Amino acid sequence: MDSPRPAKRGRPVTITDIAALTGVAPSTVSRALTRPGRVNPATRERIEAVARQLNYVPNSQARALTSGRTRTVAVLVSGVTNPFYFGIIRGTQQELKTAGYAHLLIDVEDSGELETQMLHRMRQSLDGAILAASRLSERELIGLAAEMPLVTINREARGVPSVVIDTPAGIGQAVEHLISLGHRDIVYVAGPERSWPSEARWHAMRATAAGHGLQVRRVGPFPPERPSGSAAADAVVNTRATACIAFNDLLAIGMLTRLRDRGIRVPDDLSVVGCDDIFGADFCHPPLTTLTAPIDQAGRVAVAMLLSRLAERSTPHPPRRSVVLPTHLTIRESTGPVPAGTDRP
Amino acid sequence: MDSPRPAKRGRPVTITDIAALTGVAPSTVSRALTRPGRVNPATRERIEAVARQLNYVPNSQARALTSGRTRTVAVLVSGVTNPFYFGIIRGTQQELKTAGYAHLLIDVEDSGELETQMLHRMRQSLDGAILAASRLSERELIGLAAEMPLVTINREARGVPSVVIDTPAGIGQAVEHLISLGHRDIVYVAGPERSWPSEARWHAMRATAAGHGLQVRRVGPFPPERPSGSAAADAVVNTRATACIAFNDLLAIGMLTRLRDRGIRVPDDLSVVGCDDIFGADFCHPPLTTLTAPIDQAGRVAVAMLLSRLAERSTPHPPRRSVVLPTHLTIRESTGPVPAGTDRP
DNA sequence: AATCTGGTGGCAATCGTTTGCCAACTTTTG
């Protein structure tokens, strides 16, 4: 028995090499490695020993070619710049790694076109995809879901499994928090025009306010980026409202900077509420009252749903269609009592 | 001529389908699509038309099987939690996307073992890898680089191409900035023990200080996370130094919180300098004086180097070995004059 | 003793693409 090198250099080890060294057919090696129980335990033992010795790594391309499964999942985000997606990336990464899947990151830059194009291009290289913040229309989304296993995050479409963070419910709490502080004039700082979550938040806000006999106004839409916070801040100030709820923390933090520059004190002159509780929301100035969202968890759950869907491909009972994750209001220092002397309408 | 469906559903279109419809052999289709000039322009035209009509997407697994190239690059980061890596991820993502490469994200969680294991496992599925903040020993790194094309970020090893952000040079500026403010007692808040950049920063700091006839001290090591900032802050306060330079912004921001809780004013009682200028460094309280690093650019350059290396596989002249990216000191509000009445040693 | 059964292992086709080699044909060259 000559000592086989660990094959550090040169052509990688294949099942044929193992077969030759073990004295069996390649097919047997394949079965020994992937279908335990299908071969004699003794033979399997030998094969596994040789495989270990040769430092064998199965070629996933070849595997994918016959099996059709790639053990790869794509995660689509719309802008790696947005810290919100850090959470998504982290959550999905964790869950995929422990399941032994590869994590393909795709930034679709807010473009629905890029989104479909990319997914279509990669269709055969993926076992499925997680769509965080899709800009696709319901129709497109459903069409895509028919082509490949999909799970969306913060986006609902008929028949497409989804994980949604229930920020709208939290918005209710936030509105009541502001009302309890005496605010009567609250404005919503809207996110991107075609954003599903932004609309959902607006509706929730209006509904809650209406329940208290209040009307709310709205400014925007604004791109959910920090620089837009300046414009947003100015717009809010212009409404003479005493409090606002921003589509997300990024926007809210941007507003904070601008308000400070303009000498408008938060929360003394204006209360600001954010959404998501991203990295930074707790150490900005003042620390932001916000709706804390379980972002990482959303990523993890989405992956779990996708993988269970893949596993139960043939199983009769279909996996859970949709999951809603709760949020909670985290009160920090950017909200306070309504300024004295404010007109009561 | 019957109208071929766009193959939305069912078996994906293959070159054989195209060949049948065009009346040529599959090999010709392959050549028409990948080796322009190798087939008659007229034939190619027809083939391309049919391919377009059928919405053909080449199967990358099959392609990889023969060609050996996967058009996939892995990006290894050590902790998606750290905003520093957001920049790396963003930069690499951009550059890879425009080059038509897939971006495989791997979080190795500060574990050198996971790092080698993952890379070895995926070796055959990757054209190369970007190692951001490798925890590997020089020996391991060189060994790995022999197995596959590699580019490191902020890590140097003999013969391994790298992109390093020249924070050490910036440290020199930072030290001089502090000295010019009257500080004589400056302490370094060290990052993880085996971190290459942390050591480099410490050396630079010591060297510059020595050039001014000053000695510097050091506390730590600390994990580069926000919570560790508390311990770091306490340690620094305990040294009675008037200024400190932290391994990175995350740590510095964590310190800021703790210092505030303890009633120690920044910069009145203590000046704090960070490194990297991550998201949040400009809106924390007080805004952080820090060494602004071109993080995104580092990611982009690393990818560019890797890809050029791949392209020039056979070309005689080897690509640039290594790139150093400059940093600059961004002065905000966390540094100020030395407190009055400080003992001059 | 003849048949059945279950456990093992091999053969060969297959997945979709690339590519070396050759044949047929056209064009250029001497």
Added chain:
DNA sequence: CAAAAGTTGGCAAACGATTGCCACCAGATT
């Protein structure tokens, strides 16, 4: 006009694994 050179397209063998089908052999069943 023949030979050489250049184009163009097809055949078939890879690439590395999976899998349906069959053969063989032992032990159990009748």
